[in-house]
Amino acid sequence: xxxxxxxxxxxxxxxxxxxxxxxxxxxxxxxxxxxxxxxxxxxxxxxxxxxxxxxxxxxxxxxxxxxxxxxxxxxxxxxxxxxxxxxxxxxxxxxxxxxxxxxxxxxxxxxxxxxxxxxxxxxxxxxxxxxxxxxxxxxxxxxxxxxxxxxxxxxxxxxxxxxxxxxxxxxxxxxxxxxxxxxxxxxxxxxxxxxxxxxxxxxxxxxxxxxxxxxxxxxxxxxxxxxxxxxxxxxxxxxxxxxxxxxxxxxxxxxxxxxxxxxxxxxxxxxxxxxxxxxxxxxxxxxxxxxxxxxxxxxxxxxxxxxxxxxxxxxxxxxxxxxxxxxxxxxxxxxxxxxxxxxxxxxxxxxxxxxxxxxxxxxxxxxxxxxxxxxxxxxxxxxxxxxxxxxxxxxxxxxxxxxxxxxxxxxxxxxxxx
Ligand code: NAD
Numbered sequence: 001x002x003x004x005x006x007x008x009x010x011x012x013x014x015x016x017x018x019x020x021x022x023x024x025x026x027x028x029x030x031x032x033x034x035x036x037x038x039x040x041x042x043x044x045x046x047x048x049x050x051x052x053x054x055x056x057x058x059x060x061x062x063x064x065x066x067x068x069x070x071x072x073x074x075x076x077x078x079x080x081x082x083x084x085x086x087x088x089x090x091x092x093x094x095x096x097x098x099x100x101x102x103x104x105x106x107x108x109x110x111x112x113x114x115x116x117x118x119x120x121x122x123x124x125x126x127x128x129x130x131x132x133x134x135x136x137x138x139x140x141x142x143x144x145x146x147x148x149x150x151x152x153x154x155x156x157x158x159x160x161x162x163x164x165x166x167x168x169x170x171x172x173x174x175x176x177x178x179x180x181x182x183x184x185x186x187x188x189x190x191x192x193x194x195x196x197x198x199x200x201x202x203x204x205x206x207x208x209x210x211x212x213x214x215x216x217x218x219x220x221x222x223x224x225x226x227x228x229x230x231x232x233x234x235x236x237x238x239x240x241x242x243x244x245x246x247x248x249x250x251x252x253x254x255x256x257x258x259x260x261x262x263x264x265x266x267x268x269x270x271x272x273x274x275x276x277x278x279x280x281x282x283x284x285x286x287x288x289x290x291x292x293x294x295x296x297x298x299x300x301x302x303x304x305x306x307x308x309x310x311x312x313x314x315x316x317x318x319x320x321x322x323x324x325x326x327x328x329x330x331x332x333x334x335x336x337x338x339x340x341x342x343x344x345x346x347x348x349x350x351x352x353x354x355x356x357x358x359x360x361x362x363x364x365x366x367x368x369x370x371x372x373x374x375x376x377x378x379x380x381x382x383x384x385x386x387x388x389x390x391x392x393x394x395x396x397x398x399x400x401x402x403x404x405x406x407x408x409x410x411x412x413x414x415x416x417x418x
Pocket of ligand 1: 222243245298344
């Protein structure tokens with residue numbers, strides 16, 4: 001069955017707004033303003049391909065709301081990008097920045113293309129043309145892009161250069177997720193996982209679950225998943241299972257996350273790791289563990305497997321890993337789900353710290369960055385948890401209520417122009 005989220009992401013984002021609006025008794029005028037993005041840019045991007053022909057790509061930048069600060073959000077290169085998806089992602093970025101209380105609004109960009117079948121030169125020309133087309137609408141105090149699906153620190157370097165050439169001087173704060181050599185931040189690389197496991201740790205605290213000797217399973221062993229496993233192990237949690245697109249592995253006595261990573265680097269997969277047995281990918285989600293970290297794809301936890309989930313805590317490193325139908329089942333079964341807008345907000349939080357360092361021309365050590373991240377994540381967890389307890393709702397609803405309330409307060413104070 002196709003979930004609502006897959007079928008109409010923006011419709012789903014607006015339904016979430018609807019429920020939060022009821023909870024916080026949102027002023028109908030503010031609700032009306034928040035039903036539409038503030039600005040939608042649609043741009044056509046003619047690029048000369050390596051074979052000499054011209055192809056015209058379609059790109060978008062959706063700026064949802066900037067009442068709390070400059071727009072902020074990633075740029076996605078994917079064949080399935082649609083305006084509806086970019087609008088939904090821009091909405092969720094607005095809530096994500098608000099829930100961790102960083103002074104940003106929310107935006108998202110996307111270009112419909114198949115980067116896996118494009119050369120570096122083609123990707124560079126596409127990125128530079130896209131940047132030129134949106135250059136009037138981005139900037140350190142307007143809108144600060146970042147990497148998302150199939151864009152990376154190299155993409156950010158091209159955006160930085162193109163934007164800076166147009167301005168006539170170097171503007172590092174126009175993008176985040178840059179390489180260290182161009183003003184990137186220490187700690188950005190594993191910040192999403194660090195934030196996600198900080199949330200899992202705080203969730204264990206409120207459930208009185210001792211972490212030493214607790215067990216965990218991690219779905220997906222890329223950037224977010226592999227670092228999550230490392231940080232769980234640092235807390236004394238026994239990571240008994242891990243998976244990637246090739247399959248899943250299990251070891252009752254626990255996996256050594258760093259050795260699993262070395263094995264994946266060497267062989268391309270976690271499968272075949274010494275001392276582990278192979279299990280089904282779906283089986284991993286239903287294991288008898290205390291903590292489950294979905295760090296792979298959207299819509300992994302569905303109404304089919306949710307009734308069999310035994311974990312007490314799910315901390316969503318991935319975006320949208322739980323369908324709305326599964327969410328209702330997990331809530332009934334008293335699984336504490338730390339929602340994606342909070343659990344994976346460590347990445348954008350350190351992006352914000354990167355921007356602050358760029359603006360101040362003053363750079364911090366990794367320990368300083370991690371300490372600031374820790375404070376923001378703990379505070380965000382507590383305010384979302386308290387809101388959920390106050391209204392007797394899930395943590396997802398609690399986090400949305402906290403973030404939408406903050407945006408609504410800012411919109412109200414600003415008033416209407418003219
Ligand atoms: P990544 O590409 O580094 O890793 C993805 C991993 O998922 C890979 O190991 C891949 O093999 C695995 N995978 C793919 N299909 C799978 C399947 N069917 N079963 C199990 N594993 C599968 O990506 P990432 O940066 O780690 O992102 C993972 C998720 O976290 C995404 O939803 C992303 O949007 C979200 N996220 C990441 C960041 C970040 O800073 N990296 C920030 C916010 C959200």
